[in-house]
Amino acid sequence: MADILLDNVSFTYKNGYEAVSEVSLSIKQGEKVAILGQNGAGKTTTVKMINNLQRPTKGKVMVGDKNTKDYTTAQISKEVGYVFQNPDDQIFHATVMEEVAFGPRKALKLPEEEIKRRSERALELTGLAGQKDENPFELPLSIRKFVAIAAIIASDPDVYVFDEPTAGQDRAGLLTLNKIISELKEQGKTVITITHDIEFAIHTFERIIVMAKKKVIRDGTPEEIFHDDETLKKAMLKTPYAVRFARELELGETITTNEQLIEEIVRRG
Amino acid sequence: MADKIIELKNVTYTYPLASRPALKDISLSLEEGKLYGIIGGNGSGKTTLCITICGFATKFEKGSLDGSVLIKGKDVEDYEEGEVSRMMGYVLQNPFSQISGVRETVLEEIAYGLENLGVAPEKMEERVINIAKKTDIEELLLKNPYELSGGQQQRVALASVLVLEPEILIIDEPTSQLDPEGTESIFKIIRTLKEEGKTVLLVEHKIDLLAEYADEIIVLENGCHIKSGPTHEVLIQRELEEHGIQLPQISVIFDELKKRGKDYGAIPVTCEEALKLLKNA
Numbered sequence: 211m212a213d214i215l216l217d218n219v220s221f222t223y224k225n226g227y228e229a230v231s232e233v234s235l236s237i238k239q240g241e242k243v244a245i246l247g248q249n250g251a252g253k254t255t256t257v258k259m260i261n262n263l264q265r266p267t268k269g270k271v272m273v274g275d276k277n278t279k280d281y282t283t284a285q286i287s288k289e290v291g292y293v294f295q296n297p298d299d300q301i302f303h304a305t306v307m308e309e310v311a312f313g314p315r316k317a318l319k320l321p322e323e324e325i326k327r328r329s330e331r332a333l334e335l336t337g338l339a340g341q342k343d344e345n346p347f348e349l350p351l352s353i354r355k356f357v358a359i360a361a362i363i364a365s366d367p368d369v370y371v372f373d374e375p376t377a378g379q380d381r382a383g384l385l386t387l388n389k390i391i392s393e394l395k396e397q398g399k400t401v402i403t404i405t406h407d408i409e410f411a412i413h414t415f416e417r418i419i420v421m422a423k424k425k426v427i428r429d430g431t432p433e434e435i436f437h438d439d440e441t442l443k444k445a446m447l448k449t450p451y452a453v454r455f456a457r458e459l460e461l462g463e464t465i466t467t468n469e470q471l472i473e474e475i476v477r478r479g
Numbered sequence: 480m481a482d483k484i485i486e487l488k489n490v491t492y493t494y495p496l497a498s499r500p501a502l503k504d505i506s507l508s509l510e511e512g513k514l515y516g517i518i519g520g521n522g523s524g525k526t527t528l529c530i531t532i533c534g535f536a537t538k539f540e541k542g543s544l545d546g547s548v549l550i551k552g553k554d555v556e557d558y559e560e561g562e563v564s565r566m567m568g569y570v571l572q573n574p575f576s577q578i579s580g581v582r583e584t585v586l587e588e589i590a591y592g593l594e595n596l597g598v599a600p601e602k603m604e605e606r607v608i609n610i611a612k613k614t615d616i617e618e619l620l621l622k623n624p625y626e627l628s629g630g631q632q633q634r635v636a637l638a639s640v641l642v643l644e645p646e647i648l649i650i651d652e653p654t655s656q657l658d659p660e661g662t663e664s665i666f667k668i669i670r671t672l673k674e675e676g677k678t679v680l681l682v683e684h685k686i687d688l689l690a691e692y693a694d695e696i697i698v699l700e701n702g703c704h705i706k707s708g709p710t711h712e713v714l715i716q717r718e719l720e721e722h723g724i725q726l727p728q729i730s731v732i733f734d735e736l737k738k739r740g741k742d743y744g745a746i747p748v749t750c751e752e753a754l755k756l757l758k759n760a
C-alpha cells in the first residue's frame with residue numbers, strides 16, 4: 211500500500227530554473243488519475259519526484275509512510291514504477307525479453323521461475339508476446355513505448371506512473387493502453403498517467419489533475435474539468451467536440467462524452 | 480494539371496537483415512503545393528515511407544530498394560550531395576534524435592542549419608526569431624536544447640527544419656507530445672506553408688486535425704498503400720477502422736446518430752461541416 215502525498219513541493223533544476231512551484235497533491239492507493247496540461251507546465255518534473263528520480267528542493271514527498279528524502283531511488287522505485295516519456299531514456303537491452311526481465315532479475319533478485327512468469331505476463335498484457343526476441347531499437351517508437359511499459363509491469367510496483375504513453379499510438383495501441391490501465395486498477399494498483407489526449411483522458415480516468423505554469427490549477431472529474439473554460443484556456447487544452455456541440459444545440463452543460471451527446475440527441479428525437 | 484513533385488514507382492524497401500520488406504510495391508504521385516496526410520497503424524511503414532522519399536533509406540539505413548523515387552522527375556539518388564537536403568526538410572519522429580547536440584542554446588541549434596546553408600548572420604537571427612515566435616519557443620532561445628521538456632524539444636526540432644524554408648517538407652508526427660493548443664497552432668503553421676506553395680507530407684495519428692487541414696490522405700497498412708484520395712472522401716469510410724485506423728470523432732458521432740435514426744443527410748468530417756448540419760436540422 212502506498213498512498214502518495216506531495217506537500218508543498220517545489221523543484222529547481224541545476225541551471226537554477228524552477229520547474230515546479232508549491233504543488234500539493236494526494237493520491238490514494240488504487241486511484242486512476244490523469245495529469246494534463248501545457249508543454250513545460252512541470253508534469254514530468256512532478257512525477258519524477260514521486261518515484262524519487264528527482265528530489266524536491268522544497269516541501270516533502272511521501273510514498274506510503276516513507277518520506278522519499280530518506281530513501282534511495284532504487285528503494286522507492288520498487289513501489290513507484292515510472293515509464294519515461296522517451297522510451298529510449300529507459301531501454302538499454304538487446305532483446306525485448308532481457309529488457310523486461312531486468313527489473314525482476316537485477317533489482318528484485320527474484321527466482322528464475324518467478325522472473326519468467328512475470329515477464330511473460332507483462333509481455334502478454336502489452337501485446338508483445340510475439341516480439342520477445344526482437345531488438346527494441348528495431349521496433350517502431352510506439353512499440354518501444356510498450357516495451358518500456360512491460361518492463362515496469364514485470365517489476366510489479368504498487369504505483370504506476372506513465373509519462374505520455376498515448377503519444378504516437380494508433381487505435382489498437384490506445385485500446386491496449388486502456389486495457390492495461392483497467393487491469394492494473396482491478397489489481398488495486400495506483401495508475402498516474404500524463405497525457406495530452408483529451409478523449410483518452412475522458413474515457414479512461416475518473417480524476418484529472420490539470421497543471422499549468424509550474425502549478426496544479428485544477429483537480430476534478432472529467433465533467434468538471436471539460437466544462438471549465440478558464441482552466442482549459444490556461445492549460446492549453448481544448449473543449450471536446452461533445453461539449454461544443456451540446457452548447458451549440460443548447461443541450462446544457464451535462465454532456466461531456468460523445469456517447470452522452472448521441473444519447474441526448476436521440477432522446478430528444 | 481499541377482506538377483508532380485514526388486513520384487514513387489513500384490517501391491519496395493527492405494531494411495538490412497529484415498526478413499520481409501517494410502514497404503511493398505508502393506506507387507504514388509504527389510502534386511506540388513498540397514498537404515498530404517499519411518496515416519496507418521503503428522508499424523505500417525509511415526516512417527519508412529518518409530525516409531525512402533528523402534533518400535535516407537538507402538543512404539543511411541542501407542537497406543535495399545526496388546523501384547524508383549523521383550523528385551521533380553529526377554531519381555532521388557541522382558541528385559548531388561546536399562541538393563536533396565536543401566530542397567527537402569525532414570522532421571524526425573523522435574525529436575531527441577533531431578537535435579544536433581553541437582550547440583549550447585536553442586537559438587544556436589536552430590541557426591545551425593542556416594549556417595550550413597551559408598545564410599548571412601543578420602538574416603539568420605531574423606529568421607530564427609521569426610520561427611521561434613511562430614512555434615512558441617521564444618522564451619527558450621537561450622536555454623540548452625537538452626534541458627527542455629518533451630514538448631518543448633519537439634517544437635525546437637520542428638523549428639530547426641522550418642527555419643530552412645525548404646520547398647518540400649516531410650514531417651513525421653510533429654505534434655505527438657504537444658498540448659492540444661500547441662498542436663492546433665502547428666497545423667496552422669503547416670497550412671500557411673502549403674498556402675505559400677510548399678508541398679507537405681505529414682504523418683499524423685491525430686485524424687480529427689487531418690480532417691480539418693489535409694488536402695489528401697494516404698493510407699498505409701502493413702507496408703502497402705491501401706487507399707488514398709481527397710480527405711473527406713477517404714475519412715468517411717467506416718471500413719478504415721478494420722485497417723486499424725481511427726476515424727474522425729465527428730464522422731463517428733454522425734454515423735452513430737444515423738444508425739440510431741437521426742440522419743443529417745451527410746457525414747461530416749470537420750467541425751464546420753458538422754455545425755452547419757446541426758444548425759440546419
Ligand SMILES: Nc1ncnc2c1ncn2[C@@H]1O[C@H](COP(=O)(O)OP(=O)(O)OP(=O)(O)O)[C@@H](O)[C@H]1O
Nearest residue numbers: 348349350351352494501521522523524525526527
Ligand atoms: N531499423 C530497422 N530495422 C529493421 N526493421 C525496421 C527498422 N525500422 C523499422 N523497421 C520495421 O519496418 C516496419 C515499418 O516501420 P515504420 O517505423 O516505418 O512504421 P510506422 O508506420 O512509422 O510506425 P509508428 O506509427 O510506430 O511510427 C515495422 O515492421 C518495423 O518493425
Ligand SMILES: Nc1ncnc2c1ncn2[C@@H]1O[C@H](COP(=O)(O)OP(=O)(O)OP(=O)(O)O)[C@@H](O)[C@H]1O
Nearest residue numbers: 223229249250251252253254255626627628629630
Ligand atoms: N533538465 C532540465 N534542466 C533545466 N530545466 C529543465 C530540465 N528539464 C525540463 N526543464 C524545464 O522545466 C520545465 C518543466 O518541464 P517538464 O518536463 O516537467 O514539463 P512537462 O509538463 O512534462 O512538459 P511536456 O508536456 O512538454 O512534456 C520546462 O520549462 C522545462 O524547460
Ligand SMILES: [Mg+2]
Nearest residue numbers: 254295628629
Ligand atoms: Mg513531460
Ligand SMILES: [Mg+2]
Nearest residue numbers: 350525526572
Ligand atoms: Mg513512425
